[in-house]
Amino acid sequence: MAPSTVICIGMAGSGKTTFMQRLNSHLHAKKTPPYVINLDPAVLKVPFGANIDIRDSVKYKKVMEEYNLGPNGAIVTSLNLFSTKIDQVIKLVEKRSESVQNVIIDTPGQIECFIWSASGAIITEAFASTFPTVVAYIVDTPRNSSPTTFISNMLYACSILYKTKLPMIIVFNKTDVKKADFAKEWMSDFEAFQSALKNDQELNGEDGTSSGYMSSLVNSMSLMLEEFYSQLDVVGVSSYTGEGFDEFLSAVDNKVDEYNEYYKAERDRILKKKEEDEKKRQAKSLNKLMKDMDLKDKQNKDTEVLSDYEDEEDDNNGEVVRDEDEPEREYTFPEDRNSEVNEHTDADLQARYQAAFDQTSKSASTDTAEKIAAYIRR
């Protein structure tokens, strides 16, 4: 069976790397060691043994120096360079697909460098088209206890779901500091979120969040997000204590089923449609080409050029064939009709020219002849 792939995405400091480390050790403890991939080129230390590490292929600092880039530009460029080898990466993972049940991938904390870059899309697409793939969106629970911060984070998660079109699990991390119950309640009960928002506005009355514009915006956003929440699995975990990781793994199984049932069918449909569209496009351009060639043939018939004759076989020994409908021509010698000209000998020709000359020429007047003779004698 193909291993399921979990792509861990989250804002910087949400605890992605610590989550990866805990997940890795949790799966090792269950005797199902995962295949681990690190896609963060800027990380200094990876606290888990990565099977594939982007830092082995691309040197982040050198990319910065060589291309004269800032930190985010260098991350994007490193990912671009790495994405050129993605088919090799997929082959390496495929080789292990018999022995490995899970592939887990860590991504850069600068989400936009991964999610909104071409290379991020290429990497995600490569995995998603080969293995059942799930996105785990890691949230820093204590930092999201304010309703406005929470809703901003959820909007971000929504845009990632929209971009990747993959099943998503929201992972509320750091539950050892703050339990995720409040977040789960806000996601399932709109009124609970409304009252939390009201309390928050009363507490922060002076900082502008209480304005009518903000509260009506947050209200309408939370209504819109209800549909988004219905697509998600939500779990609370602590990467420190290991709490909630079994629940996380069953959420992955759940999403893998969903992937096979819905996303894979949808992907296959999109791929099939792409193929059909491509075939149609090819057929259309072939038709166009054939039409163009036909037109060209016709044009060639209308406008003859010297080269058209060069290749023609010369069956007439250099003699021009007369068109049947060619208008009657006046021949110098009427008996030359029917191309008899070649049959005459030089002596014949001489005699016939002489005869024609005698017929047409006039004798000069004696008066003129006398004048010429007098002129010559002078």
Ligand SMILES: Nc1nc2c(ncn2[C@@H]2O[C@H](COP(=O)(O)OP(=O)(O)OP(=O)(O)O)[C@@H](O)[C@H]2O)c(=O)[nH]1
């Ligand atoms: N209390 C508590 N702290 C945690 C937990 N997980 C991570 N942390 C802390 O959160 C901070 C950030 O953790 P990282 O794992 O480095 O976060 P990250 O998202 O990988 O960060 P970037 O690599 O910068 O994107 C560290 O100080 C961790 O010790 C947790 O479950 N509980």
